[in-house]
Every structure is written in C-alpha cells, then in structure tokens.
Amino acid sequence: MILEQPFVQSFIQMGTDGYDLGWHERNGGNLSYRLKPSEVEAVKLELNRNNPWTPIGVQVENLGGEHFLVTGSGRFFRHLSDRPLESLGLIELDETGRNYRIVYGFENGGKPTSELPSHLMNHAVKVAINPDYRIIYHAHTTNLIALTFVLPLQDEVFTRELWEMATECPVVFPEGVGVIGWMVPGSIEIAYATSNKMKDYDLAIWAHHGTFAAGKDFDTTFGLMHTAEKAAEILVKVLSMSPAKAQTIQPQDFRDVADAFGVTLDERFLYTK
Numbered sequence: 001m002i003l004e005q006p007f008v009q010s011f012i013q014m015g016t017d018g019y020d021l022g023w024h025e026r027n028g029g030n031l032s033y034r035l036k037p038s039e040v041e042a043v044k045l046e047l048n049r050n051n052p053w054t055p056i057g058v059q060v061e062n063l064g065g066e067h068f069l070v071t072g073s074g075r076f077f078r079h080l081s082d083r084p085l086e087s088l089g090l091i092e093l094d095e096t097g098r099n100y101r102i103v104y105g106f107e108n109g110g111k112p113t114s115e116l117p118s119h120l121m122n123h124a125v126k127v128a129i130n131p132d133y134r135i136i137y138h139a140h141t142t143n144l145i146a147l148t149f150v151l152p153l154q155d156e157v158f159t160r161e162l163w164e165m166a167t168e169c170p171v172v173f174p175e176g177v178g179v180i181g182w183m184v185p186g187s188i189e190i191a192y193a194t195s196n197k198m199k200d201y202d203l204a205i206w207a208h209h210g211t212f213a214a215g216k217d218f219d220t221t222f223g224l225m226h227t228a229e230k231a232a233e234i235l236v237k238v239l240s241m242s243p244a245k246a247q248t249i250q251p252q253d254f255r256d257v258a259d260a261f262g263v264t265l266d267e268r269f270l271y272t273k
C-alpha cells in the first residue's frame with residue numbers, strides 16, 4: 001500500500017505538523033517530495049501510467065523521469081491525514097522535464113498544487129547543487145509574513161534580524177535567507193524568482209504571502225521552517241514592545257558562534273548598524 005510507505009507517512013506528518021502550527025489555513029501552502037529510486041520501486045505496481053501528459057509551464061531538464069509526491073491544488077492540509085487520497089498524489093515527469101502526469105492519488109478530480117512550477121524549479125536548482133535535496137515546502141508562516149510589512153525586503157536585513165533573534169539561527173541557516181517582493185502566486189515569474197534565491201539559500205520568503213524551505217529530509221526541512229518562523233515570532237514580539245533593542249547579538253558574537261560550530265557566515269550579513 002502506497003499510503004503505508006514511510007515517505008508518505010512522513011509527508012503527511014510534516015504537513016499535519018504545519019497545520020497544527022497555524023501555517024495552512026484553508027488551502028494555504030504546499031509540499032513536494034522527490035522519491036528515491038528504491039521508493040519508486042516499492043510502489044511501481046500500484047501506479048497508473050495511463051493519464052495524459054500535462055505541460056508544467058517550465059522545463060526542468062535535470063528532473064526528467066523523476067517521481068514526486070505533491071499536495072493537491074485547492075486541497076486542505078487539514079485533511080492530509082483523514083483524506084490523503086484526495087489531498088495528495090504522485091506525479092511522474094517525462095524525460096524532457098516539460099510535462100507531468102498523475103500516477104496516483106488526487107482523487108475526485110484533483111491535480112498538483114498551483115505552485116508546481118515553483119516547486120519543480122526549486123527542486124531543479126537544488127538537485128544541481130546537491131542530489132540529496134528532496135523536499136520543497138511552502139507555508140503561510142504568520143510572523144515571517146508580518147515582517148515583510150515592516151522590514152526592508154533585503155536578504156541582508158532579513159537574515160541579520162532573524163539571526164539576532166535566536167543564537168541557533170546562524171547555525172541552522174548559516175547561508176542566510178532570501179526575500180522577494182510581492183508577485184502573483186502560481187506564476188512562472190515567481191517560480192524563476194524563487195529558484196534564483198534557492199541558488200544561495202534554503203529559505204526564500206515571499207513578501208506578504210509566505211515562505212519556501214528546501215531540504216534533504218522531512219525533519220530538517222520542517223525544522224528549518226520552524227526555526228525561521230520562531231525567530232520571526234520573537235522579532236515581532238520585540239518590535240511590538242519597543243522599536244529599538246536594548247541589547248542584541250553583535251557581529252563579533254556571530255563570528256565566534258561560526259568558529260565554535262564550524263559554520264561559515266558571509267560577512268555581508270554582519271554589517272555595522
């Protein structure tokens with residue numbers, strides 16, 4: 001049974017955890033997972049290869065032939081666990097990376113997330129950097145969204161402000177965070193802009209909308225989103241109490257953390273305020 005496979009169970013658990021944290025109101029957010037060859041092998045007899053090919057809208061050549069577990073367009077994370085066959089499905093890409101077809105799930109007329117171009121372009125960028133990347137996660141992270149109304153939409157500012165909010169942040173996301181200005185969701189343009197940020201970061205914030213996280217396994221990808229959103233929550237609280245911090249973590253403190261934890265922090269985030 002496909003639904004009993006550990007990767008499907010972890011996918012449902014991750015989405016449910018995000019729902020429980022308030023990041024997936026209504027049909028908000030989407031999740032995709034690139035299957036390992038052994039996982040495709042384990043489910044192949046249950047796949048239906050008769051559905052028509054559909055254009056993705058972008059070409060992701062290096063993902064040709066890959067299989068992805070994806071949340072459904074218009075479907076609710078709320079129902080991932082009680083209605084999985086409607087809420088998620090498996091797709092296969094053709095060898096050109098231009099088309100996909102549904103091979104499992106999306107029952108009752110469903111189809112993959114409206115953000116499929118962004119998901120696949122992000123996967124394409126990440127696989128080119130490191131083939132161990134498997135997950136792209138989009139969530140409507142309340143506090144990160146709130147910050148996009150008050151902070152300048154610059155990678156340097158968001159990275160530095162989030163890092164200052166929790167000592168573990170520069171260790172969890174040492175490469176920083178990308179931010180893009182408001183764009184139409186589901187569009188090819190936002191897919192290009194997001195995947196461009198994914199060349200440098202594992203986190204990309206969409207102004208006034210939400211966050212994308214990329215990762216190698218369910219726990220660390222979820223943990224990355226959670227850590228950044230928690231830092232944003234602290235910053236929202238700090239800014240709500242006072243426009244100025246009485247004290248904070250300083251650039252040299254970050255360099256000391258980097259030394260202690262063996263991570264590299266780009267000096268462009270350690271500017272003098």
Ligand code: 2HA
Nearest residue numbers: 027028029030115185
């Ligand atoms: O799936 O989150 O960005 C709904 C969305 C679109």
Ligand code: ZN
Nearest residue numbers: 028029209210
């Ligand atoms: Zn969204």
